[in-house]
Amino acid sequence: MPLEATIPLDDVAGADREYLYTLNFGPQHPATHTTLRLILTLDGETVVKAVPDIGYLHSGFEKLGEDLDFNQYVTIVDRMNYISPVANEIAWHHTVEKLLGIEITPRCKYLRTILAELARISDHLLCIGAAALDLGALTAFLYAFNQREKVYDIIEATAGQRFHPSYTRVGGLLADISDDVIARIRDFVKTFPKAHADICRLLNRNRIFVDRTKGIGVLTKEEAINRSCSGPVARASGVVRDLRKDEPYLAYGELSSAFKVVCAKGGDCYNRYLVRMGEMIESLNIVAAAVENLPAGPVNVDLDEKLTIPDKTATYRSIEGLIQHFELFMWNRRWETPVEEVYGANETANGELGFYVVADGSGKAFRARTRPPSFIHFSIFPHLIEGHQISDVPAVLGSLNIIAAELDR
Amino acid sequence: MPAYLDTLNARFPGEFSTSEFRDNKRVIVSAEKAPAVLFGLLKCLKEECGFDMLAELGGIDYLNYPNATDRYCVVYGLTNTTTGERVFVKAYANDPDPQLPSVYPLWRGADWMEREVYDLFGVRFTGHPDLRRILLPHEFTAHPLRKDYPLRGYGERHNFPTITRAES
Numbered sequence: 118m119p120l121e122a123t124i125p126l127d128d129v130a131g132a133d134r135e136y137l138y139t140l141n142f143g144p145q146h147p148a149t150h151t152t153l154r155l156i157l158t159l160d161g162e163t164v165v166k167a168v169p170d171i172g173y174l175h176s177g178f179e180k181l182g183e184d185l186d187f188n189q190y191v192t193i194v195d196r197m198n199y200i201s202p203v204a205n206e207i208a209w210h211h212t213v214e215k216l217l218g219i220e221i222t223p224r225c226k227y228l229r230t231i232l233a234e235l236a237r238i239s240d241h242l243l244c245i246g247a248a249a250l251d252l253g254a255l256t257a258f259l260y261a262f263n264q265r266e267k268v269y270d271i272i273e274a275t276a277g278q279r280f281h282p283s284y285t286r287v288g289g290l291l292a293d294i295s296d297d298v299i300a301r302i303r304d305f306v307k308t309f310p311k312a313h314a315d316i317c318r319l320l321n322r323n324r325i326f327v328d329r330t331k332g333i334g335v336l337t338k339e340e341a342i343n344r345s346c347s348g349p350v351a352r353a354s355g356v357v358r359d360l361r362k363d364e365p366y367l368a369y370g371e372l373s374s375a376f377k378v379v380c381a382k383g384g385d386c387y388n389r390y391l392v393r394m395g396e397m398i399e400s401l402n403i404v405a406a407a408v409e410n411l412p413a414g415p416v417n418v419d420l421d422e423k424l425t426i427p428d429k430t431a432t433y434r435s436i437e438g439l440i441q442h443f444e445l446f447m448w449n450r451r452w453e454t455p456v457e458e459v460y461g462a463n464e465t466a467n468g469e470l471g472f473y474v475v476a477d478g479s480g481k482a483f484r485a486r487t488r489p490p491s492f493i494h495f496s497i498f499p500h501l502i503e504g505h506q507i508s509d510v511p512a513v514l515g516s517l518n519i520i521a522a523e524l525d526r
Numbered sequence: 527m528p529a530y531l532d533t534l535n536a537r538f539p540g541e542f543s544t545s546e547f548r549d550n551k552r553v554i555v556s557a558e559k560a561p562a563v564l565f566g567l568l569k570c571l572k573e574e575c576g577f578d579m580l581a582e583l584g585g586i587d588y589l590n591y592p593n594a595t596d597r598y599c600v601v602y603g604l605t606n607t608t609t610g611e612r613v614f615v616k617a618y619a620n621d622p623d624p625q626l627p628s629v630y631p632l633w634r635g636a637d638w639m640e641r642e643v644y645d646l647f648g649v650r651f652t653g654h655p656d657l658r659r660i661l662l663p664h665e666f667t668a669h670p671l672r673k674d675y676p677l678r679g680y681g682e683r684h685n686f687p688t689i690t691r692a693e694s
Contacts, residue, residue: 343633
């Protein structure tokens with residue numbers, strides 16, 4: 118089967134077939150950031166046709182999800198969107214808890230909310246930094262990475278792991294946070310606005326950046342809906358949809374007065390940049406409100422419900438704890454699941470990250486389908502780039518924030 | 527009862543069943559009826575009931591699932607972007623030649639998601655303009671998310687042809 122798409126694409130007016138040539142962009146190219154490939158058909162510098170070729174990082178995550186149990190699979194989910202891994206974990210366990218009918222504790226809800234928003238800030242910083250880097254603005258990239266380092270420090274202090282924390286568990290979290298983490302988060306809330314303003318000053322009215330992003334890769338509202346877009350990509354095109362407001366989960370219902378949904382109408386790369394910049398400040402407001410209203414109490418649901426892994430004191434010092442530990446770790450015991458299936462979605466930095474979990478009564482998922490936002494956003498790339506110039510390819514790619522590990526799974 | 531069900535009952539009486547779990551509301555089309563009914567039903571949901579976005583499209587293989595009668599299932603997660611309402615349409619298909627009508631004419635977003643289901647489950651979508659494998663290499667022969675495909679594969683990885691620099 119040929120790599121060429123068989124969809125007949127309209128020729129650009131006046132383009133002479135004789136002069137068209139093919140350029141292979143990726144899979145190893147600095148501007149793709151991750152492993153993805155584009156086959157571009159060019160007329161001079163104008164892209165007439167773009168055919169994405171993906172699958173270079175396909176590693177069968179969904180097949181593994183059918184073999185690992187609900188707590189083990191969180192380490193795999195981590196590696197999907199590795200720019201904001203905590204958000205994936207929260208989305209995965211959100212779905213599993215919906216399936217099992219678990220209501221997590223208020224403290225756990227707030228902690229997950231804080232981490233999800235920190236993950237969003239970290240993801241947007243990388244997206245904006247890398248997009249600016251591709252367009253020649255190195256300083257903004259360094260400013261952004263300086264702040265990402267602080268988010269990593271918070272996550273390291275929280276979970277003990279910087280990059281892939283695997284912090285959530287069914288019905289709770291790996292551990293409660295310490296006062297040191299609270300102090301770090303408060304410090305981040307105080308210092309981040311200045312760094313954010315620095316990036317704004319570097320890029321918002323930067324002649325080169327604006328010229329290379331404004332009017333490039335325009336996605337209309339109708340197209341955004343028709344092509345299943347979500348998250349900042351859809352909101353930059355005027356789709357007022359944010360699962361945090363529309364289907365409140367975690368603590369977003371209680372904190373809904375602390376944040377607004379950031380939208381734009383232009384639908385081009387510049388608007389997607391502006392939406393991401395705006396969302397970071399809203400996320401910071403959520404973090405600030407959540408950390409000041411953090412409820413006391415346990416982070417895991419009650420031990421008697423036999424759903425969460427008991428802590429080590431309970432495991433070693435009480436017979437109930439020991440029994441429950443074994444119940445959840447022996448491969449033929451684990452959770453009792455309903456013979457049902459459920460779809461749960463979270464608003465992650467890239468858009469709607471959903472999981473469709475089918476359970477057959479055993480302690481593992483029968484099917485763990487992921488609805489990856491990157492996959493859907495990359496499918497609109499040919500539509501966005503056709504008719505633009507080859508130098509716009511990195512601008513559009515950067516504005517979509519494609520993470521190949523999530524794209525290919 | 528949700529408003530869309532009234533519309534569907536009026537337009538497609540007896541052609542589908544419904545079920546519900548947590549907040550997921552489902553419309554189920556059986557394998558016998560899916561080829562004839564599914565496209566019209568989804569079109570009705572899109573154009574008359576306001577479900578303008580195809581938020582999710584995924585496949586499931588129900589081989590050896592408790593009480594399952596049909597084997598393959600494709601789940602269409604539709605969203606109404608104005609009200610935020612969701613509905614999940616499940617359509618079944620069976621061996622030897624699992625086929626469903628493509629919804630590409632309704633939602634361009636279905637393009638890659640249908641290709642993914644075709645790639646991993648082998649369900650063919652009739653009317654899709656560009657049904658090729660998307661994640662796996664085009665010379666791959668199996669559909670690895672089927673339940674009868676082993677976790678470690680059939681050794682495809684070890685049997686990939688080695689291309690030397692001189693041959694490339």
